[in-house]
Amino acid sequence: MTDFRRFNLKTLDDLRGDLDALGLELPISGNTGVLGEKVTIGDRDLPNRFVIQPMEGVDGDPETGAPTELTYRRYKRFADGGSGLIWAEAVSVVPEGCSNAKQMRITEENLDHYKKLVEETKAAGRAEFGHDLQFVVQLTHSGRFSRPGGVVTPLKVQHNPFLDETLGMSDVEPVSDDYLDRLQDDFVKAAKLSAEAGFDGVDMKAVHGYLIAELLGSHTREGKYGGSYENRTRFLRETAQRMMAELPKSTFVTSRTTVLEPCPYPYGWGVVPEAGKNWEVDLAEPKRLMKECFEMGMPMFNVSVGFPRFQPYMNRPHDNSLVGEGNPPEYPLVGVERFQQTVREMQQSLPECPVPTAGLAWLRHLMPEVAAGLVEEGWCSLIGLGRGAFAYPELVKDILKEGTMDPSKCCTTCSMCTQIMKDGVGCGGCVLREKEIYGPELKKGRVAAKAKGLA
Ligand SMILES: Cc1cc2nc3c(=O)[nH]c(=O)nc-3n(C[C@H](O)[C@H](O)[C@H](O)COP(=O)(O)O)c2cc1C
Ligand code: SF4
Known part of the structure; x- marks a missing residue:
């Protein structure tokens, strides 16, 4: 591991210098015009290569699960910004699967609010650019990380000593096959509501240790959802197939799927299937799953890696950690490169399936040329x-017009937005760049955490 140090790069030459010194590889290209190219996703075109990745704002209505004024504002700002695809954050399909008291949840009763969210977001994109952006919603169940009403209520799918002990969940019994069968219906129902609300695509969230991600590695679970590859991937594949059969053709189905749940075998996913040693990456099964999903009709496949709770340096390389956590164990550039190499391996195993990357925020104003390099290569x-x-x-x-970003506006990977999400009390957004709105929200969560004696 490289020693941790914070971002101190001014120019692309500085970046090249660090990459060379550390033996890392990231393509860099001045041809940022490539980022403005159209991309075809199944039967539709995206106006450019940018995707807003799902980012939970923790600002849903705690009573109804509907979006609130801050939610409408966040998505309108993303649309004003110019991305061709906005991937809305995790929206729970059942009350008990919410990750916090203010996670959004789509229901028959609050459907009009989601219609408004779609209409306003799409109208903003049209007004600013004359383009029709695509809007995908991420449907989720938080599994062992469920915290409905702010109360930790884990719903795990298998015993996993590596997670159970750290999370104090050894005594919790895994959910039954009946529960998972009913949950398939809940996902399909939420997908139909999402289509009715006007979303162009529906994502079955299978990342970051949440329920469907945990199922992918449920080697020790008995019954039809555990053991063999076919059983572990059954929930995702069967539910997606049901969605494809039941949704209107105008709504596509996709997934943000983990390619690495890092636990020693027989736990984990995307790890070498050999017991008795620490985990090592093996993407054979994630690649197989992506290919099957693509052949089944998913027009694109979004990916991420690791548990944000335990390896945040892997999925969101950062300079500042959450309160009470030490510095990251490595220079964040190493994490940026590792994430890009992982996406590369997935993308190059199936070039015809569009795969978005993530994890580039740490690069700040040096991101556009790296992004152009990643696409070109x-x-x-x-x-x-x-x-x-x-x-x-x-x-x-800014990137599409000028080819550059303003360094004074960039994210500094300070983790304050994640802190808000973890505390689960305030509403989430950029504390650094929108202090007036999100500064007090951060404070609310911190005060509540301290009152409970937490870090
Ligand atoms: C505050 C916050 C909320 C997030 N919410 C979600 C989410 O709802 N669903 C998801 O798949 N990823 C979520 N992520 C992960 C991001 O989509 C993204 O993968 C990660 O931040 C790394 O990309 P970046 O460097 O561009 O930030 C979240 C990340 C942060 C910091
Ligand atoms: S609070 Fe703002 S600057 Fe800090 S990590 Fe979040 S987005 Fe970046």
Whole structure:
């Protein structure tokens, strides 16, 4: 591991210097025009290569699960910014699967609010650019990380000593096959409501240790959802097939799927299937799943890696950690490169399936040339923006017009937006760039955490 140090790069030459010194590889290209190219996703075109990746704002109505004024505002700002595809954050399909008291949840009763969210977001994109952006919603169940009403209520799918002990969940019994059968119906129902609301696509969230991601590695679970590859991937594949059969043709089905749930075998996913040693990456099964999903009719496949709770340096390389956590164990550039190499391996195993990348925020104003390099060299088809878009929603506009970003507007990977999400009390957004709105929200969560004696 490299020693941790913070971002201190001014120019692309500085970046090249660090990459060379550390033996890392990231393609860099001055041809940022490539980022403005149209991309075909199944039967539709995206106006450019930028995707807003899902970013939970923790600002849903705690009573109804509907979006609120802050939610409408966040998505309108993303649309004003110019991305061709907005991937809305995790929206729970059942009350018990919410990750916090204010996670959004789509129901028959609150459907009009989601219709409004889609209409306003799409109208903003049309007004600013004359383009029709695609809007995907991420449907989720938080599994062992469920916290409905703010109360930790784990719904795990298998015993996993590596997670159970750390999370204090050894005594929790895994959910039954009957529960998972009913949950398939809940996902399909939420997908139909999403189509009715006007979303162009529906994502079955299978990343970051949440329920469907955990199922992928449920080697020790008995019954039809555990053991063999076919059983472990059954929930995702069967539910997606049901969605494809039951949704109108105008709504596509996709998934943001983990390619690495890092636990020693027989736990974990995307790891070498050999017991008795620490985990090592093996993407054979994630690649197989992506190919099957593509052949089944998913027009694109979004990916991520790791548990944000335990390896945040893998999925959101950062300079500042959450309160109470030490510095990351490595120089964040190493994490940026590792994420891009992983996406590269997935994308190049199936070049005809568009795969977006993520994890680029740490690069700040040096991101556009790296993004252009990644696209030119075929490491990914789309450039995903997470924290970068929270901080600087108009960055796409700037890159497409000027080819550059304003360094004074960039995300600094300070982790304050994640802190808000973890505390689960305030509403989430960029504390650094929108202090007036999100500063007090951060404070609310911190005060509540301290009152409970937490870090
Ligand atoms: C505050 C916050 C909320 C997030 N919410 C989600 C989410 O709802 N669904 C998801 O798949 N990823 C979520 N992510 C992960 C991001 O989509 C993205 O993969 C990650 O931030 C790394 O990309 P970046 O460097 O562009 O930020 C979240 C990340 C942050 C920081
Ligand atoms: S609060 Fe803002 S600057 Fe800090 S990590 Fe989040 S988006 Fe980036």
